[in-house]
Amino acid sequence: MPIDDNNDGAGDDALALYVHWPFCLSRCPYCDFNAHVRETIDQTRWRDALLTELAYWADQTPGRALTSIFFGGGTPSLMDPATVGAVINSAAKHWSFADDIEITLEANPTSIEAAKFADLKAAGVNRVSIGVQALDNDALKFLGRGHDRDQALAALKLAEKTFSRFSFDLIYARPGQTSGSWSKELQEALGLAGDHLSLYQLTIEKGTPFYAEERAGEFVLPEEDNAAELFNVTQEICDRHGLPAYEISNHARPGSECRHNITYWQGGDYVGAGPGAHGRLTINNTVYATEQIPGPENWLEEVEASGHATRNRAAIDAAARVEEIFMMGLRLTSGLSRDVFWERTGMELEDALEPRRLRPLLTADYLILDNRGLRATAEGRLRLNAILSTLLT
Ligand SMILES: C[S@@+](CC[C@H](N)C(=O)[O-])C[C@H]1O[C@@H](n2cnc3c(N)ncnc32)[C@H](O)[C@@H]1O
Ligand code: SF4
Numbered sequence: 001m002p003i004d005d006n007n008d009g010a011g012d013d014a015l016a017l018y019v020h021w022p023f024c025l026s027r028c029p030y031c032d033f034n035a036h037v038r039e040t041i042d043q044t045r046w047r048d049a050l051l052t053e054l055a056y057w058a059d060q061t062p063g064r065a066l067t068s069i070f071f072g073g074g075t076p077s078l079m080d081p082a083t084v085g086a087v088i089n090s091a092a093k094h095w096s097f098a099d100d101i102e103i104t105l106e107a108n109p110t111s112i113e114a115a116k117f118a119d120l121k122a123a124g125v126n127r128v129s130i131g132v133q134a135l136d137n138d139a140l141k142f143l144g145r146g147h148d149r150d151q152a153l154a155a156l157k158l159a160e161k162t163f164s165r166f167s168f169d170l171i172y173a174r175p176g177q178t179s180g181s182w183s184k185e186l187q188e189a190l191g192l193a194g195d196h197l198s199l200y201q202l203t204i205e206k207g208t209p210f211y212a213e214e215r216a217g218e219f220v221l222p223e224e225d226n227a228a229e230l231f232n233v234t235q236e237i238c239d240r241h242g243l244p245a246y247e248i249s250n251h252a253r254p255g256s257e258c259r260h261n262i263t264y265w266q267g268g269d270y271v272g273a274g275p276g277a278h279g280r281l282t283i284n285n286t287v288y289a290t291e292q293i294p295g296p297e298n299w300l301e302e303v304e305a306s307g308h309a310t311r312n313r314a315a316i317d318a319a320a321r322v323e324e325i326f327m328m329g330l331r332l333t334s335g336l337s338r339d340v341f342w343e344r345t346g347m348e349l350e351d352a353l354e355p356r357r358l359r360p361l362l363t364a365d366y367l368i369l370d371n372r373g374l375r376a377t378a379e380g381r382l383r384l385n386a387i388l389s390t391l392l393t
Pocket of ligand 2: 024
């Protein structure tokens, strides 16, 4: 699907749905997502609660058309396919579906999860995003993954056979990784890829085991210059193979960008259901940020007691909205179009930008402002956080 200024061609009533499944078989030492390990999960109770929360959100968003559904986690491939099917069927009752609705599920590549692909497809999933993370057994061990290279390759093969679209994730800029070894791994990955790849530089998140290990000197991340070189090599190789970056970490064949993520980056509306899920909803011309209770058991009990487990629901004021639209839109290679900016904020780009902050960034070739809108150059995307703080603070 081409990136389109009207946020995916489905009209102003377009809506995306995110469903969070918070469970994993084990915790990976780098990960700070809302993910928990539990001995047993009562799938029936969880299904009922997810359906209850969907009904609550549907009441708030009548007459809207869903353009995408994304099951994220945690590890949604641990969901019973019948639970996934029940969520999709219930969504279809609450909202209308765009003809080409994208329904993605994040999957880990263990054999148990890959064995569910056919049932997930039958349940309505039409795209999987697989957490391969590395194609090298030593790296997979370092990352604490529960799968090995052979399982990853088998899961990719099965995904290709089962779904018309699939993506996978790799984590690079790992300790000891050189541009030579990463180029080799990436070229192999491109040979295995479908229409989409997510390539994340390893980040060390506070509170994770990797945070303590790195501080204790147990491993050393690549220096900043080396990480920048790895990023540049990534862009070059992916360009050459026809999967250019459309966002900092996301690459796709033109037309196969992940519709769901584009909704986020273009500031579109999305419902967030499940523990810790975030949402953005425009109701009577006010944009609300919503956030569900993150703890799985607390979320479940609150939904059962009250019909939803919303922890926060706050109107976003105009200044904060402009800021978030810049922060999200500049992640996209195509940047922020004038139309999208107008649609989301009711302002012209120039009216929201302070010339004394913008000018040096244009002069340094980090940003481009033209008839299409505002976008970061490749050099700019490499230092986007610094650029945003110059532009916005
Ligand atoms: C919700 S997570 C994982 C989904 C799925 N449970 C899995 O492990 O494959 C989505 C992706 O974020 C990336 N990720 C998570 N933590 C990261 C970190 N600290 N640094 C870089 N990438 C990270 C991983 O590539 C992961 O596949
Ligand atoms: S990376 Fe995936 S499997 Fe690992 S803890 Fe995070 S969500 Fe769970």
